[in-house]
Amino acid sequence: MTDTPSTAPLDTTVAHSARVFNYWLGGKDHYPVDRELGEQVASSFPEIVELTRADRQFIIRTVTHLAREEGVRQFLDIGTGLPTADNTHEVAQRVAPDSRIVYVDNDPMVLSHARALLTSTPEGATHYIDADLLDPEALLAEAREHLNFSQPIGLNIMGTLGHFPADERTYALARAYVDALPSGSFLALCDSTDTSQQIVDSAAVWNENAALPIHLRTPEEIGRFFDGLELLEPGVVSVPFWRPNPAEVGRISEVAHYGGVARKP
DSSP states (O other): OOBOOOOSOOOOSSBOHHHHHHHHTTOSOOOHHHHHHHHHHHHHOTTHHHHHHHHHHHHHHHHHHHHHTSOOOEEEEESOOSOOSSOHHHHHHHHOTTOEEEEEEOOHHHHHHHHHHOOOOSSSEEEEEEOOTTOHHHHHHHHTTTSOTTSOOEEEEESOGGGSOSSHHHHHHHHHHHHHSOTTOEEEEEEEBSOSHHHHHHHHHHHHHBSSOOOOBOHHHHHGGGTTSEEOTTOSEEGGGSSOOGGGTTTOOOOSEEEEEEEOO
16 A cells, blocks of 8 residues: 655644544544543534434445446545444455556545555555545546546545535535546535434534534435436435445434435536
8 A cells, every 4th residue: 555645743632523423333442532532422412423424335336236236346435534344455455356446535643554454455446645635636636546537436436525515616526526436436425414403403413512513404405516427226315315225224213314316427
């Protein structure tokens, strides 16, 4: 695995979303400030742990589908977060060992763990880019060093754009990445929605304490990220309902986290 060096300092005095999510997922890579906020949010919104796990399962199912059913062999994962079980490269390379994955984040703690944990099969490749989502030109230039932009790419933006306001600038930002992809590529995206009062209240708690704010969207606003693309069935839905495994049918319930997968014509 190769990567570019990080220059951003590691701040352990303010809660960070990647570390709080790691705490909710049962990981070990977090600090007291992260655990404190995680517990504070969970006390007002106990379903947050279920939501976080549903997000992870959505990633597993979408990557599996793209690799197995759509033949995608390249993935650009923006907003990676801390490595945990069943990361994108592990899921993709279980289906197709020759898959190539580029992870993108700009958190120094994520970078240090990525160097150690985001390894690859001998047939494939895994790279980490320390880059800013807000600078598509620079990020894509680095991604092109590792991915072939003349062949389909699976672009994953999971639980990341909620840190940006629900306005036209954020849609334009996402579009800049989609526009750079070749025909036959896919966008897989999910984020938290304002579909329960509990998550609205917990977002207010989060925004008072975390370094990065959360901007909740309506399901329709999540759907706008797929404008101009061909949505796969069942469209934009609460993530547990996106092509659940047969054993899960009848046992799943809605969470305030919506997403979908779409093909670029």
